[in-house]
Amino acid sequence: MTSRKPGTVVERKDRDGYEARVTLPDGRRPTKYVRTKKQGWDWVSRTLADAQRGTLVIDDRRKTDDYLADWLNGRMGIKSNSLYNYRLCISYVLPHVGNTRLCDLKPPQIKRSFAELAQSRSAETVNLTHRILKSALEDAVDDEILSRNPMRRMKAPNRGIGRRRAMTLEECRAVIQASEDTRWHTLFLLMATSGLRIGECLGLRWSDVDLDSGELRVQTQAQRIHGEKGVHLVDVKTASSRRPIILPPVTRRVLRQHKATQGKEKLKCPPEQWRGQNLVFCSRFGVIYYRSAVDVVFKRIATSVGIEDVTPHTFRHTVSTLLQNTGNPVTVAQSLLGHSRPSMTLDVYSHTTRDALERAADTLESLFGEKEEPLTTDTD
16 A cells, blocks of 8 residues: 655635645644746745654744744733733843844854843842743644744853851841831841741731631732732742741730720821721821832941841841741741751751851860870879
8 A cells, every 4th residue: 555645736716826735743734836846845844844843843834033022922821020020021132142043043043142141130130031921832842833932951050059058046136126126127127036028928918817826817918019019918839838827926025016006096197098908017197118118228327337238138048047047947937037958048047157057066075086095194
């Protein structure tokens, strides 16, 4: 029995020219209209060769920027801030690959593009852009626009985050003490004793806090939303972020005082001016705080006690470090900080102090060090 030919070129009946058609290994049968029979067979040969190499794209006129625009418009179920970041990252790479036909996009060009991008953008931005573009091209394969993802074997560049600075216990106490006469004292103490993110603190409601049992439940966060005014309360992003926290007695006491003070402020505020959402931290009119306001105040207070290169987020690093350097398992810090993996707690948020290193050296010395023989006096 004669096997079926993988391609055909037949003369068109409705107009001049030929119809070339090829049968691909996956069953697809793309068609192309050409002027001559030779052009038709040339196209059949190229199409089969591209299919074998995994570089076949059916619509070979489509440029990468057109595909990426359609891909972005088709993102469903993504929060507006995330979609904004997608568009921003794609805009960084478009000058390098946008004018290239999708079928002509090759690994060397993409690698050069990211090498150039790394000259003007942070390592974390380059890493995110790499992951987004790779995902977009993988979707092109799933949609049978591309036969093979040219980034399939390419590893994302290192994020370059590394380990960040943590405050010492003395520095942490100094910042909290310096804030005692401000309305930010309770916020800073809570961050120092819970490891909460700034957005989680600013999105905290009194209904999430049980001052009797000391349990706090993280459920919402304060967030700016691209294209919208103000700060909004939104659900926390992940299941690991939605977590319970047990507050130490000192934090419970200060929170009770803070709640009483807030109640007095509400009574003084004209009812028509109160904008309260039952927030634990808000202005005298009940308005949710911008994160930038916290950043400014924290920097001023930290600088006043001689502490530099820290932000409110440093409290999270400090909490993780203090817990682990005092013998708490990494899984405890992971749960408190709301990380999905213990490795993130270790890689980014843990900082070994000199005291801890010296204690470790003492332990090893006790295990492996040579015991000195006691001096004896010869009485003979």
